Amino acid sequence: MKLFDVYPLFDIAPVKAKGCYVWDSEGTKYLDLYGGHAVISIGHSHPHYVSAISGQVSKVGFYSNSVQNPLQNELAEKLGKISGYDDYQLFLCNSGAEANENAIKLASFVTGRKKLIAYKKAFHGRTSAAVAVTDNPKIVSPANETENVIFLPFNDLEATETALQSEQAAAVIIEGIQGVGGINIPDPQFLEGLKALTEKYGSMLILDEVQSGYGRSGRFFAHQHTAVKPDIITVAKGMGNGFPIGGVLIQPEIKPWPGMLGTTFGGNHLACAAAIAVLDVIQSENLVQNAEEIGNYLMEKLAGISDVFQIRGEGLMIGLEFPFPVSELRKNLLFKHKIFTGVSGQNMIRLLPPLCLSKGEADAFLSAFKKAFAEVSASLMEK
Numbered sequence: 301m302k303l304f305d306v307y308p309l310f311d312i313a314p315v316k317a318k319g320c321y322v323w324d325s326e327g328t329k330y331l332d333l334y335g336g337h338a339v340i341s342i343g344h345s346h347p348h349y350v351s352a353i354s355g356q357v358s359k360v361g362f363y364s365n366s367v368q369n370p371l372q373n374e375l376a377e378k379l380g381k382i383s384g385y386d387d388y389q390l391f392l393c394n395s396g397a398e399a400n401e402n403a404i405k406l407a408s409f410v411t412g413r414k415k416l417i418a419y420k421k422a423f424h425g426r427t428s429a430a431v432a433v434t435d436n437p438k439i440v441s442p443a444n445e446t447e448n449v450i451f452l453p454f455n456d457l458e459a460t461e462t463a464l465q466s467e468q469a470a471a472v473i474i475e476g477i478q479g480v481g482g483i484n485i486p487d488p489q490f491l492e493g494l495k496a497l498t499e500k501y502g503s504m505l506i507l508d509e510v511q512s513g514y515g516r517s518g519r520f521f522a523h524q525h526t527a528v529k530p531d532i533i534t535v536a537k538g539m540g541n542g543f544p545i546g547g548v549l550i551q552p553e554i555k556p557w558p559g560m561l562g563t564t565f566g567g568n569h570l571a572c573a574a575a576i577a578v579l580d581v582i583q584s585e586n587l588v589q590n591a592e593e594i595g596n597y598l599m600e601k602l603a604g605i606s607d608v609f610q611i612r613g614e615g616l617m618i619g620l621e622f623p624f625p626v627s628e629l630r631k632n633l634l635f636k637h638k639i640f641t642g643v644s645g646q647n648m649i650r651l652l653p654p655l656c657l658s659k660g661e662a663d664a665f666l667s668a669f670k671k672a673f674a675e676v677s678a679s680l681m682e683k
């Protein structure tokens with residue numbers, strides 16, 4: 301059988317990874333400033349994480365959600381404490397899209413409404429309801445429910461109020477920081493306004509923290525740069541540091557009933573062991589604070605390199621927007637300087653490194669970036 305060929309791949313096969321580094325099958329070492337789509341939070345192959353997963357698999361790797369699983373309670377308790385949401389409830393699933401699906405279903409159950417409000421350039425996943433609130437022409441689905449979704453200009457409170465006035469929207473869904481759409485940060489007043497408006501018109505506010513959460517922005521959740529407390533928060537990516545797990549944090553007034561939500565694999569023993577180990581390390585190694593410090597350091601130094609590109613970001617979620625396509629620059633960084641980076645659209649390099657990135661590793665990137673930028677920008681600017 302052949303693989304269904306949907307991914308454009310670099311010809312690199314990682315065989316080993318440690319901290320912020322990855323080695324390929326030929327022994328070449330790469331600095332990882334992408335973390336496999338913002339997934340690697342505590343660093344690759346952290347010893348505490350490795351021993352938690354291997355210890356758990358030798359006991360119980362999986363049993364279904366028809367029996368007690370104390371690891372789920374331990375995870376919920378630790379996540380509640382570290383995130384400042386210990387009065388919320390946790391529903392566990394397997395991915396970011398699934399977390400958003402469940403959040404949307406919940407909002408619809410609670411309000412009895414079907415319509416959704418989302419924002420231009422939003423990305424919330426690739427399942428059909430998640431696709432329906434994703435504003436990206438490359439990602440369409442025959443099953444999408446676009447007739448129920450209104451896309452509004454980002455940061456536009458007035459348009460949001462107009463859309464909410466008919467009292468048909470189950471929820472407003474917004475990313476803590478737009479990732480795939482190009483590192484767009486909601487204005488604090490906008491988020492605060494959304495909270496007030498959703499309350500006024502009886503809708504739920506869903507904060508998608510799948511990419512911007514788990515410490516990446518220098519707060520546990522990116523929306524915690526403001527005082528807003530959403531009704532529902534979705535998480536995944538950094539939650540399992542590579543082990544697939546997602547979650548929905550649900551405000552205390554939303555009451556569950558048996559069968560309201562469900563999943564076979566969500567919250568299984570291995571996934572919980574991985575997610576607990578991630579929280580232990582985030583806490584013991586002060587990774588949220590590290591993300592803020594190293595992120596600020598990187599952005600300050602990058603700003604000193606050139607004003608040809610614009611910098612947007614919080615913590616270790618950083619976008620560098622160029623007036624030209626970045627594919628040559630990324631290839632130069634990868635093949636010449638052995639550094640993985642991400643991309644957003646054609647013109648933005650997206651940096652989403654592990655949250656344990658050290659100052660020395662940031663410096664290594666900065667010096668390689670300076671060279672790569674000098675090497676490719678002159679010829680690209682001419683085009």
Ligand code: PLP
Nearest residue numbers: 395396397423424425479510511
């Ligand atoms: N929400 C956001 C903000 C994302 O960035 C992503 C993935 O990139 C998703 C949801 C979907 O997550 P997953 O790929 O785990 O389904």
